[in-house]
Amino acid sequence: MEVILELRGVSKDFPGHRAVKQVSLDIGRGSFFSLLGPSGCGKTTTLRLIAGFENPTSGEIWLNGARIDMLPPFRRNVNTVFQNYALFPHLTVRGNVEFGLRRAGDAAERVRQVLEQLQLLGKESRRPAQLSGGERQRVALARALVLAPDVLLLDEPLSALDPQLRKQVRAELKELQRRTGVTFLFVTHDQEEALALSDRIAIMSAGEVEQIGTPQELYQKPRSRFVASFLGEMNWIDGAGIRPECVRLSCDAGRPGTITHMTFLGPHRHFTIRLEGGEVVTAQTAASAEHRAGEAVHVSWDSADELRFPL
């Protein structure tokens, strides 16, 4: 993997609290990398440090082999898609897209290409106020991508869209990244988004990186209790974590309990079981599993599926 962006022990202190603590990570050229974590975990501050809106208290940021952490934003070859898009309301779509180009005339073909890529042809002379939410997001993307950044920084770009649109735009975003080959650094608190889009994910909590890996690694081999609970569902029984899809239901083998709730989800079923010790376990089975709410069952799992963490 050729590293395009590297953070080395980056910290950021604000008066009264440390927003980012010793964050180190590297991002491969052309990859889709996500910073995932609950709100207030420091992921947006990390993005702002890379964009140059904040300067780190300590640590280094390297882009394309050059140290950039003390450069002002206009000298860094990264561009940002803001959460509210931050389109210039006094400029047209074309004016917004051409904003960062030094001489717009020279890049006419490039502007046209990007507008086409983002399905904005025919809307060049509209103002942001005359666009739909999805169109505004595409203008924000076009405005940044036209400058061919080394890394495109995206700050929760889907959160301002309505839920029906979000899944569709998510697929388009992935396709855009694959087609343009631009490195995407995506900040989100939505684990589903991060899992669906990313080549690699860094999970952050309280200003620190908890774990970096592919979506599969993070899901199957979480290194901490936080990562295990944050990604997907997890049962905690006697200190061990067991995924709902690893729990088996039978008539005689394992711990006895009672099914309190069953949800049919199409391809599979979700059961909630109260064990005799009072613990509640969630199990996910094939849709064909013949169990009903109120039924007494036994719950078991392979010890290989247990995830254990030092407390």
Next chain:
Amino acid sequence: MTRLRSIFLAPPAVLMLVTIAVPLAIICVYSVLSRGAYGGVELPWTLENYGRLIDPLYGGIFVRSFALAGVATVLCIVLGFPLALYIAQSGARKNLYLSLVILPFWTSFLIRLYAWMFMLRDTGLINTVLQSLGVIREPLPMLYNNGAVVLGLVYGFLPFAVLPLYATLERLDQNLLDAAADLGARPMAVLFRVTLPLCAPGIGAAAILVFVPCLGTYITSDLLGGSKTILIGNLVQNQFTTARDWPFGAAVSIVLMMVAVLMLFAVRRRGEELL
């Protein structure tokens, strides 16, 4: 509910009627009547008062008034904008700075203009100090000219420019400024390509708030401009006092007001186009 509303709205409505609508109507009527021998007005009805304004003498006064008010307005905005920007970005000290901007209002404008006279006149503070330091031999003619009037206007109306500019700058979305820098704009480019265009409505409001009272001013030109600098305001004042030609004074006021209203509409139109 509606009754309660009308109870609370009645006093200001009556006040507006008595202090604005009625005097305005009186001025309108006066402007189409004839001059009384010892002031006042009498019949017959006539439009001659407006016709007299065609005289180049009055044209010159109008042009000078517009020019001085225009220069004062531009200076107020050019000086007020950086100040407003600084205040908008100064965080916790905003309120302190804003109260400093309006602090001069605590003293009468007339007294403050006298203070300027004491500073600017031939035997005033500035000339005395410069002479005693040997910088100049003869006193600089700083009072009783157009420059002194513009200085007085800018001094008096700068707060009227700073306040609306501050209000616009304070509401400006910081993300837009970040976005401009992110797209490669240097601080000066951010100012001219994003901050200033987005402040257009505030600049328009500041321009109106400064220009309109400057256009009608008479105290400033009377005290700092001397007899050479007659402005529309002084013309109106003279008609109602020494010249005892009330109808003509009324006609001049009406024309002045119409021009101001037209400009107001023009600026608002432009503001709506931008947004």
